[in-house]
Amino acid sequence: MISQANNLLHHLPHHLAHHWKEAPMKSLLAAKPVLWFLFLFNLVVAAVAPFVVDGTQGVMTGVGMGVVSVGAGVSLLKGRKIDL
Known part of the structure; x- marks a missing residue:
């Protein structure tokens, strides 16, 4: 189980992989595909x-x-960047 989680970390973007070990649910809910699905x-x-x-x-x-x-x-x- 832990090896599967570590394999998953290699496929996540760097900013999500760093936070995955600290708070996996919080980083998952911050992912854009998850937010689009929820919306x-x-x-x-x-x-x-x-x-x-x-x-x-x-x-x-x-x-x-x-x-x-x-x-x-x-x-x-809130996560969207606005170019002016």
Whole structure:
């Protein structure tokens, strides 16, 4: 198991590999592909949930997933470099 984790470190970008040993979940959640997945998946679920699940549960599922989607979107925007 540890050898598999070490092999994975060689394939990660340097800035992620350095932090992987300290906080693996935090560095994984900071990766752009993961943020894009969280943003898009939760956005779709937030839009569809009120129509698929009836009543308050559907509305609250949509709101909760929407909050996660907005959080991932904000993280994507904060990590973006603006060239002026």
